[in-house]
Amino acid sequence: MENKKKPLSSVLGIGELEPDNTGSSQVNVGAGERILSVAGGVLLLSSGLRRQSLGGFLTVAIGGYLFYRGASGNCLVNSAIGRNTTDSTDTTKALIEITKSLTVNKPREEVYAYWRKLENLPRFMYHLKEVQQLDDKRSHWVAQLADNKLAGALGTVEWDAQIITEVENEQLVWKSVDDAKIDNAGEVRFMDAPNGQGTEVHAVIQYRPPAGQLGGAIMKLFNPAFEQMIKQDLRRFKQLMETGEIATIKGQPSGRESEQEISQKPSLKYADADQQHESGML
């Protein structure tokens, strides 16, 4: 990133770790080749989609792969034969960091315990669909990037993560493992706020965009929204811890709906509109 200011993790002195660079964030196709790949892929896709035959199907399949190869900069053939047509340095530039600190007006043990039960996270992290604890240290994460074009391109995003440092009631550090679709790492610190005001939660999350440089460009487009989403997630954590519920207007009436479409429960249609409205105002 071109931002000349220091990442906030260096201010907090926490979370100064980098996610492993594995799998899909590996770029092994050179820039020129990638542009050709994307262009060829698009051509093949569009012509293949117009033909309804086996040949058309194959064209779509090949076009789709070329598009992926160009867009991600990751060529399965290249990695199989150990060929790399790019400068290897440009993969680290794409590291994105999100920080958020907030104070939760509850005792530290309570705040930590709720967070440490990782299955709880999707209750307030709306970008997560599910977290399963596999054993004491390892967990499986499924993300849900609702109403996001990038999510459509990626399909479901799942990864395994491992806790690498844990100090009870104080600190949790984790990293994604193996071929995570989004390589990520993070750290959360829990500290007593002064004058009995509860617990300070400091979170740093770092991730590599899923598809190398071009992916990085796409990711930058979505980054304010994604960053906003993560920050909203943490705000919801505070709401849930302090009040036991999450403030929302989803499902309330407005003049945008007619009386026929009564929404007793939060309706998806309304939720979508609200989502669009929010991202439109970012």
Next chain:
Amino acid sequence: MKAVCYNGIGDLRTERVPDPSIINPKDAIIRVILSSVCGSDLHLLNGYVPTMREGDIIGHEFMGEVVEIGSEVKQLRKGDRVVVCSILGCGECQYCKDTNWSLCDNSNPHAWIPEKAYGDSPAGILGYSHAFGGYAGSHADYIRVPFADRGCFVIPEGLSDEAAVFASDAMPTGFMAADLADIQPGNIVAIWGCGGVGQMAIQSAFLLGASRVIAIDREPERLRMAKEISGAEILDFSKVDIHEALRELTGGRGPDRCIDCVGMEAVSEGLDYYYDKAKQYVRLESDRPIVLREAIMACRKGGTISIVGVYGGLIDSVPMGAAMNKALTFRMGQQHGQRYIPRLLEHLQKGELNSSFLLTHKMSLDAGMKGYDLFNKKETMRVVFAPGL
């Protein structure tokens, strides 16, 4: 149900919309009996508070009857007659615990919008734009109230609906204005604006020990009420130079306490009014801080300025040099209603405060736009919608 919906700047429509339902465990559904227009609703309607969406139900000052409660509501029962604080407080965050309810951390689901503009988010407000939560408002047959145990107050027997409705917003705002002004016995207090909040600020200032209250406005009817009902001395800014008049009336010292009950859409006669209006028109300035300037200049040295008139954004040419060199104290904020409402209901019951005179026009929801037009032109003190009509 019927509801008055925002449809664009200066355009309200009474529409049929779905009934509200319980969404969170601490919600209650209130059948609205009376719902008043408020000066700050005009800021929404006139387009000075952005993030309104077409179809939003407006209104935030109301009383009614509890008809449904969520599983975590403990203090209320179906059938309770309640007045509801317009500003939502969760009761659990540090700000609510300190009784600074309008600074609640948890009641605004769109906290990120004001956070960008203000650095922090204040509490959610019912029917008051998406920056303040996007909650559906009270100009409707029914309304959903989150954190209902904290914001709904049972109205004592014998107190009329018409008196109690203003304990939702105008009274606590006016009372807070006087409370923040830190009035000492014998103080002379100047109050700009004789609308609902101004009238309540006048009465509250006396209740808190002011010896004299000087009220400033232009509308003859409002000035008459300020004098005859609330008991203030009055100044018409269209007829006298306010600064000179305040000096003369206070032995050359200036008022000890100055209260701004006007805010961003202030009107005046002078050059600086047209300066502000022009800048606001081209969106170079979001507010017209005429009253604020006047109050700073008029206030006695070492005095206090209390601001409850709503400001939205950035203002120009505030005489900071005067404020600093005169060692003024500034206090301000959206009302912490939950802190004041129980006490205000008692004052009403004992006859120490008088609020029902504010209700000058009662209308059905169908008259939504008409009511706001009357209010916008200041041809009425308060229009109150009665969905039952």
